[in-house]
Amino acid sequence: MSTVDTVRTRLDALPDVGLVIAFIASIWAVMLVLAIAVGGANWANLAAGFVGSVTVLIGGYAILALALNLQWGYTGLFNIGIAGFMAVGAYTTAVLTAPTDPAAGAVPGLGLPLWVGLIGGMVMAAIIGGLAALPALRLKADYLAIVTVAFSEIIRLIVNWDGLAEVSLFGVPFGTGGATGISFKSANEVASTFINGVGQPIVAAAEGVGVSGPNLANLTYGILLLLVVAASYWVLARITNSPFGRVLKAIREDETVTQSLGKDTRRFKIKTFMIGCALMGLAGVLFRGQAGYVSPQQFRPTITFYVFAALIIGGSGSNTGSIIGAATFSGLLFYLPARLGENVSLGGTRAPGNIIDAVAGLGSLDPLPLLAYTISNVSTLRFVLIGVVLIYIIQNQPEGLLGHRNEPATSVSLDRAQSGSGGETDE
Amino acid sequence: MSEPDAAPRQETAVTSDAIESPLLVVDGLRKEFGGVVAVDGATFSVAEGSLTGLIGPNGAGKSTTFNCITGIHEPTGGRVTFDGQSITGLPPYTLANRGLVRTFQIARELSEMTVIENVMLAPGGQVGESVIRSVTPGLRGDVIEAETAVRDRAWETLEFFEIDHLAHENAGNLSGGQRKLLEMARVLMTDPEMILLDEPLAGVNPTLEEKLLERIHELRREQGLTFLLVEHDMDVIMNNCEHIIVMHQGSVLAEGDAETIKSDERVLEAYLGGDV
Ligand SMILES: Nc1ncnc2c1ncn2[C@@H]1O[C@H](COP(=O)(O)OP(=O)(O)O)[C@@H](O)[C@H]1O
Numbered sequence: 098m099s100t101v102d103t104v105r106t107r108l109d110a111l112p113d114v115g116l117v118i119a120f121i122a123s124i125w126a127v128m129l130v131l132a133i134a135v136g137g138a139n140w141a142n143l144a145a146g147f148v149g150s151v152t153v154l155i156g157g158y159a160i161l162a163l164a165l166n167l168q169w170g171y172t173g174l175f176n177i178g179i180a181g182f183m184a185v186g187a188y189t190t191a192v193l194t195a196p197t198d199p200a201a202g203a204v205p206g207l208g209l210p211l212w213v214g215l216i217g218g219m220v221m222a223a224i225i226g227g228l229a230a231l232p233a234l235r236l237k238a239d240y241l242a243i244v245t246v247a248f249s250e251i252i253r254l255i256v257n258w259d260g261l262a263e264v265s266l267f268g269v270p271f272g273t274g275g276a277t278g279i280s281f282k283s284a285n286e287v288a289s290t291f292i293n294g295v296g297q298p299i300v301a302a303a304e305g306v307g308v309s310g311p312n313l314a315n316l317t318y319g320i321l322l323l324l325v326v327a328a329s330y331w332v333l334a335r336i337t338n339s340p341f342g343r344v345l346k347a348i349r350e351d352e353t354v355t356q357s358l359g360k361d362t363r364r365f366k367i368k369t370f371m372i373g374c375a376l377m378g379l380a381g382v383l384f385r386g387q388a389g390y391v392s393p394q395q396f397r398p399t400i401t402f403y404v405f406a407a408l409i410i411g412g413s414g415s416n417t418g419s420i421i422g423a424a425t426f427s428g429l430l431f432y433l434p435a436r437l438g439e440n441v442s443l444g445g446t447r448a449p450g451n452i453i454d455a456v457a458g459l460g461s462l463d464p465l466p467l468l469a470y471t472i473s474n475v476s477t478l479r480f481v482l483i484g485v486v487l488i489y490i491i492q493n494q495p496e497g498l499l500g501h502r503n504e505p506a507t508s509v510s511l512d513r514a515q516s517g518s519g520g521e522t523d524e
Numbered sequence: 525m526s527e528p529d530a531a532p533r534q535e536t537a538v539t540s541d542a543i544e545s546p547l548l549v550v551d552g553l554r555k556e557f558g559g560v561v562a563v564d565g566a567t568f569s570v571a572e573g574s575l576t577g578l579i580g581p582n583g584a585g586k587s588t589t590f591n592c593i594t595g596i597h598e599p600t601g602g603r604v605t606f607d608g609q610s611i612t613g614l615p616p617y618t619l620a621n622r623g624l625v626r627t628f629q630i631a632r633e634l635s636e637m638t639v640i641e642n643v644m645l646a647p648g649g650q651v652g653e654s655v656i657r658s659v660t661p662g663l664r665g666d667v668i669e670a671e672t673a674v675r676d677r678a679w680e681t682l683e684f685f686e687i688d689h690l691a692h693e694n695a696g697n698l699s700g701g702q703r704k705l706l707e708m709a710r711v712l713m714t715d716p717e718m719i720l721l722d723e724p725l726a727g728v729n730p731t732l733e734e735k736l737l738e739r740i741h742e743l744r745r746e747q748g749l750t751f752l753l754v755e756h757d758m759d760v761i762m763n764n765c766e767h768i769i770v771m772h773q774g775s776v777l778a779e780g781d782a783e784t785i786k787s788d789e790r791v792l793e794a795y796l797g798g799d800v
């Protein structure tokens with residue numbers, strides 16, 4: 098049995114919610130252990146920092162992976178413009194909510210409440226997603242990929258463009274801020290207001306063990322983000338486990354057959370694409386715009402690649418797998434190695450300046466230079482690690498950790514009805 | 525008897541009687557793939573409630589004719605009428621919703637979906653195909669109810685085709701014959717008026733073949749369904765179809781009942797002649 102098989106067997110035994118909670122909790126435990134190991138007296142604050150940051154990452158990537166799973170995993174819509182749709186959501190929220198009287202030098206916005214901004218961002222991302230999909234979905238699948246990547250770059254160039262940095266429409270000034278970006282009331286601020294208000298006793302207790310205010314606010318924010326993940330998961334599970342989801346799966350399998358069975362597949366594809374893009378827009382502002390600031394640099398195409406990596410690892414086609422994949426990718430492959438590299442040092446051995454010197458040590462049977470080199474360059478080398486994991490998964494486990502599971506596309510139990518009683522599940 | 529007022533026909537000598545109440549009329553249908561003329565002015569009709577056979581040597585253009593009728597391919601020329609309305613070039617889903625469905629010569633199961641999911645996909649106008657209804661708590665009651673009914677019907681259909689023991693199996697794991705049965709089960713779930721069957725019996729065992737044919741006759745008798753059947757087994761065609769259309773090189777060579785076809789020299793020639 099391969100390692101992945103073992104992990105899989107364990108994962109299969111748990112119900113989905115328990116599985117996700119157990120998985121995230123074990124990542125937290127790893128962070129805690131690392132903090133205790135390297136933090137000394139400051140361990141609690143360090144732990145809060147690690148756990149908070151990793152939770153925000155997991156939350157952000159989980160929303161993105163769920164959205165991509167709906168589009169690509171379920172329906173086969175190859176969206177490689179994720180970064181662009183995130184930017185649409187983030188910028189829309191930013192422009193809607195930025196203060197009308199900003200600090201000197203900053204761009205004014207429309208000063209609307211945050212919830213209006215979030216809804217506006219999702220709606221705008223859905224509309225732009227629909228526009229991108231409309232012409233492309235009539236054509237073959239490959240065209241959609243090309244159109245989405247083009248859209249995403251166009252969006253980045255537009256928000257980067259000076260011409261829109263500050264404009265005035267009907268006498269109302271607003272803008273994107275161009276290359277400098279735009280500041281707005283952040284969701285993070287809301288979290289910290291919340292924790293410092295209602296959560297005052299928690300703050301006091303945390304300060305007692307040395308956890309700083311910002312770290313606690315970040316942790317609170319991460320947990321709020323996980324609640325958004327839970328809500329998204331709930332909605333997506335309902336969408337996919339329904340007759341609607343059944344049509345999506347069928348489109349992925351064979352669109353011609355689906356049409357021959359009376360389904361207007363284009364309508365299903367456009368709806369699905371719009372729902373996915375709305376979620377990507379939400380992730381754009383909650384994740385990339387966490388600090389209340391967005392700029393074009395935050396929406397480079399690399400993030401699109403990361404989301405695909407997360408989904409492939411977790412198992413395309415499975416909602417639960419999407420979250421597990423997001424946690425594995427962002428927590429274990431992306432965040433953990435970086436923290437290890439920063440905090441672990443091999444006392445005595447100085448890291449060689451380049452890989453040649455590092456490998457040379459092996460000649461004299463001394464692995465320490467190579468090890469030291471690896472640790473000090475881990476931020477870069479983790480991308481090699483991500484690549485290796487992806488190749489391993491694609492070669493040995495093309496369905497990812499959970500993609501082999503059949504999450505039946507129906508709203509009821511599919512077992513044969515026992516004589517007399519129906520077999521309804523919930524409600 | 526010839527009808528001078530009928531649509532102009534190609535000079536192919538069609539000697540059949542005029543069909544009284546045609547459900548499907550194919551008129552001068554033509555389909556070219558680059559230089560290949562796959563269907564070359566095919567003209568025929570299918571009577572409502574009939575079991576009509578469509579035969580012809582390999583490459584005669586039978587499958588392509590099906591594809592043009594059902595909107596999979598856009599015909600290069602000609603007209604198709606269903607139930608008195610022109611359906612030329614309409615997309616497959618519109619036709620399916622009007623009651624005209626087909627199976628594929630090479631079974632096209634949705635392989636990563638279970639057998640029962642395949643079958644439950646088919647019924648038209650399912651309330652749960654609206655995303656809002658499937659998600660929103662208050663509206664979902666109807667979805668559950670409809671879904672339960674669809675599931676129960678799916679089980680019945682699977683039982684009839686004797687593939688109910690495979691309900692939770694991925695369709696991709698089925699044998700060739702089982703896939704054909706799944707295709708039949710799936711189209712029946714759409715509540716069709718007319719079914720075009722492209723070699724549905726290939727790979728199906730003889731006992732089940734009998735049963736399938738019986739079921740087809742039953743559906744005609746009890747629900748008035750119309751069938752157009754492509755099949756290579758001549759005995760099946762001759763024994764079951766009251767009307768037979770013979771295609772050769774893209775056009776209709778002959779039509780009539782079994783006796784007429786059996787005694788038609790051109791048909792024999794087409795089957796025995798050079799380019800079979
Ligand atoms: N998609 C296609 N592209 C090119 N040629 C095709 C295509 N489909 C069918 N043909 C050609 O059209 C002719 C008729 O094929 P077909 O309709 O499959 O015949 P039949 O079903 O009667 O055996 C053949 O010569 C075949 O090669």
Ligand SMILES: [Mg+2]
Pocket residue numbers: 586587588629
């Ligand atoms: Mg054929």
